[in-house]
Amino acid sequence: MTGTPTRKGERRRKGEELMVPRAEFDSYYGRPVIKAPAWKDRDIAGYFFTGGLAGAGSVLAAGAQLTGRRTMAKTLKVSSLAAVSLSTAALINDLGRPDRFLNMLRVCKPTSPMSVGSWLLAGYGPLAGAAAASAVTGWLPRAGAAATGAAALLGPAVATYTAVLAADTAVPAWHGAHRELPYLFAASATAAASGMALVTSPTSENAPARYAALLAAAADKAAVTAAERRLGMVAETYRSGRAGKLLRCAQALTVAGAATAGLLGRRSRPAAVAGGLALLTGSALTRFGVFHAGLASAEDPKYTVEPQRRGQE
């Protein structure tokens, strides 16, 4: 039991209040209506981040390869491979029965974003691996280029399907923002990948990363604003508590990172690195913030009951 006062108890103690119109909402001793996921934030919010970094990284890597930015292409391919490997490890680690992870590929279900995601990762992972291996060793450059292109095609899906994964639940802060979350995740993934590019590439190559960072920061802000407007009272969970703190820091870091990289990253390598690190951290905090907003919205019954009541009126 939580230590929060039971709304019901408070109301019922005063009998005469029953004669006045029903209070805004009632609950069963303040207990949650839905169950919050038992997912660990390090694994699942962490995966939202690494999956985004990997997916958007593959897209930027392909662009870098096409435009002859060799260092950027190579380092992004390596970071995408590392990120997708970490993602897979985190996802398996979060299972209640990790030894049964292969059951994820037992069926292919479009109604389950997790099934779709498993198949996406099963396709994307080896491609990201081949692209990175070829870039590092210099072997099979044509196959490497093909893998780079294919990974870039799957990358955006890897970066955005995780938003559907979260939204396709009864969790009010996630489901209520199901239209906006994919754009937020796309922006956040781009911020992370551009941050990685800024950290690892020379200033002579980092122009696209700077543009991408600025675009991502603007899109991130727009998506968060739109999501909060849509969510109404549930938006509280994005502004208060742990999630609020995480998202405020995320926003500040993303804006500061994009501004630093955009204004100074062209000439100053240290500024590019600092901006890139801020963007990476901002992206990670965005995912942890969204994750914790979901948990907060699941744990308080008012976020389940009030929007449903309002929808009935």
Next chain:
Amino acid sequence: MTGVFFETGSLFSGPERDPAGDAGHPDPPERVGFFTDTSVCIGCKACEVACKEWNAIPEDGLSLTGMSYDNTQGLGASTWRHVAFIEQSGPHEVPEEVPDESQPAGDMRWLMSSDVCKHCTHAACLDVCPTGSLFRTEYGTVVVQEDICNGCGYCVPACPYGVIEQRADDGRAFKCTMCYDRLGAGQEPACAKACPTDSIQFGPLDELRERAALRVDQLQEAGVPGARLYGHDPEDGVGGDGAFFLLLDEPEVYGLPPDPVVTTRDLPAMWKHAGAAALSLAAGAAASFVLPAILGRKGRR
């Protein structure tokens, strides 16, 4: 409400006549369910005990909540029937059928209700399960195959009623099976069998719905204005529940969501937005490479 067709031909939401047939069972038996009439529940918890015993569910805490006679607290991985106790003070209409003059309309009442998995017509837990562990039985119920579940935990936040849960020391997800083993042997589920007042009624769903409609009319005529059915309507957000209720107050008083919706109703919209977001990501990345090239050329001029 209109359902959305996917390539499987199955509905994501809306009324659905034959969930078992839709799930691929050829010529399935009648859909069965529970009608829990809370107006006759006496809070004995025989259902909780019978369920635990028949299904060999492990003990999951012997704590005293201090909030009411309800020390079970809620449905979970190891609690598949849960009797809610609500103590309400204040004047309440007492039905005329209560004959005892020595007990006039009091200023408090007990609401007791045995909660259970709703076995939704459109079950979000089943829809989102990535392994196919959760499946629709030939009886139209929803069951977890424990030899397949890998404990991903996706069904837990997907359930709009907060029913299914992972067992912490086991990792897998568990919930009510409507005694799938007993159904196969022509027996009613253990909770319904044990209920001494027939508050829990088991049977073909259509028959239960008819019976429930009569009972709620009877109660309303007798002067119980709060009496209402919950989860009986095939037009609701989950296509109607396989286990529905007669309640005496608002659903949220019992810890039930007032207007639950199967999350997958919105899944086509979610995939559409994810697709658009993925394209935006690609377009943004392309612009990031094209812009410096254009601006760079201008700069050099």
